[in-house]
Amino acid sequence: MIYPVILNQNRIIIMSEISLKVKELSEKYRDYTASNLSRLVRIKSLSTQEHDVQLELKRQMEEAGFDEVRIDGLGNVVGRIGNGSRILAIDGHMDTVDIGYRNNWDFDPLGGEISDGFVHGRGSVDQKGGPASFVTSGRILKELGFDRDLTIYFVGSVMEEDCDGLCWKYIIEEDGIKPDFVISTEPTNLNIYRGHRGRMEMHVQFYGVSAHGSAPERGKNAIYMASRAALEIEKLNEHLKVDEFLGKGSVTISEIVSGSPSLCAVADYARIHLDRRLTWGETMETAVGEVEEIVKNMNAKVEVLNYSEKAYTGLEYGMVKYYPTWKMPEDHLIVQTGVKAFSQLYGKNPKVDKWTFSTNGIMTCGVYGIPTIGFGPGNEVLAHAPNEKVPVNDLVVASAFYALFAYTI
Numbered sequence: 001m002i003y004p005v006i007l008n009q010n011r012i013i014i015m016s017e018i019s020l021k022v023k024e025l026s027e028k029y030r031d032y033t034a035s036n037l038s039r040l041v042r043i044k045s046l047s048t049q050e051h052d053v054q055l056e057l058k059r060q061m062e063e064a065g066f067d068e069v070r071i072d073g074l075g076n077v078v079g080r081i082g083n084g085s086r087i088l089a090i091d092g093h094m095d096t097v098d099i100g101y102r103n104n105w106d107f108d109p110l111g112g113e114i115s116d117g118f119v120h121g122r123g124s125v126d127q128k129g130g131p132a133s134f135v136t137s138g139r140i141l142k143e144l145g146f147d148r149d150l151t152i153y154f155v156g157s158v159m160e161e162d163c164d165g166l167c168w169k170y171i172i173e174e175d176g177i178k179p180d181f182v183i184s185t186e187p188t189n190l191n192i193y194r195g196h197r198g199r200m201e202m203h204v205q206f207y208g209v210s211a212h213g214s215a216p217e218r219g220k221n222a223i224y225m226a227s228r229a230a231l232e233i234e235k236l237n238e239h240l241k242v243d244e245f246l247g248k249g250s251v252t253i254s255e256i257v258s259g260s261p262s263l264c265a266v267a268d269y270a271r272i273h274l275d276r277r278l279t280w281g282e283t284m285e286t287a288v289g290e291v292e293e294i295v296k297n298m299n300a301k302v303e304v305l306n307y308s309e310k311a312y313t314g315l316e317y318g319m320v321k322y323y324p325t326w327k328m329p330e331d332h333l334i335v336q337t338g339v340k341a342f343s344q345l346y347g348k349n350p351k352v353d354k355w356t357f358s359t360n361g362i363m364t365c366g367v368y369g370i371p372t373i374g375f376g377p378g379n380e381v382l383a384h385a386p387n388e389k390v391p392v393n394d395l396v397v398a399s400a401f402y403a404l405f406a407y408t409i
Helices: 015-028 030-041 051-063 129-143 166-173 222-237 284-294 333-346 392-408
Strands: 005-008 011-014 068-071 077-081 086-093 118-120 150-157 181-184 198-207 250-259 269-278 300-304 306-310 316-320 372-374 389-391
Touching: 015 030, 015 129, 015 333, 015 392, 030 051, 030 118, 030 129, 030 392, 051 068, 051 077, 051 129, 051 150, 077 129, 086 129, 086 392, 118 392, 129 150, 129 392, 150 166, 166 316, 198 222, 198 284, 222 250, 222 269, 222 284, 269 284, 284 300, 333 372, 333 392, 389 392
Parallel strands: 086 150, 086 181, 181 372
Antiparallel strands: 005 011, 068 077, 077 150, 118 389, 198 269, 198 300, 250 269, 306 316
């Protein structure tokens, strides 16, 4: 195999040598990476409540020798290594979902236990394992004297579980950081992911006319309107677009609420909540239009929801709850660079695939068109599930991958 070379302080260094050094250091810092993740897991960090975990991540970046570490106005931790003309961002969100029903767990979900080759607990897979790994990557890069024409931002982002991409909307529009390339560290089972379906949230509100329950024919029941629409939406789900790579679009009703003057009256209001997953070629406009067609002869209104909440910093920030579909061509530079970095480290090509769920990639690639891939420790099937745990070996591989990717891009 012929390896590319880089010029570093008047010395020619073969990339195979760099990959060996990166791999060696990732193994050397195995316990360091696992211990850092354990500390992060032990700090509960629901969306908008990430303050304490962000301080710990900032401390870890500083300890690893990053060139600069700061917390921005939304609460994202932004660490920097290098000062080159091109920008690589490596992102991992620090908020988690709650633990759910405690009896479903076989161990303390906030214990951060390291045993049997795993780090255990909520957020170990989704998604603190990625940031713990990239802290080690930063330490490796500093130890190797990384001096490529590249600025690397390591971002511990906030509020992703509540609103995918909001953090990156802020980073790009308010912090003024627009990367040339992005790696999401969401769990990929150590595969390279190059996209996923988009999603959006809609309400359909139905307005009826109330009447006494003893004479319902005098009124117009909003629940009946919503029910007829619901059956048509069920049919719509069977006929949505299909993409060979991303799969089929989908729609489901996740909530229905109603109102009436009393329980002895015809309901004059109903509302359904739609969870719409968007495949390639489907947009907010097409998805709204499909539902508007279903309710066109009803007194109903279709609306896309907005998100606006206060971050732990006190800043209120928001966006429309539309999260665009995105995918990268398999032959794109960023995908092939990922394949190359992995194969140099481990002597085999990784699987190139997609996520089932949604990530911050909806903003970096879906909105801003920034080339984005995913590579992260852990299996996504454990995301939001009880008994969440990540293999320590996955953390080691991820820390090596991020470091060598920076040398390779």
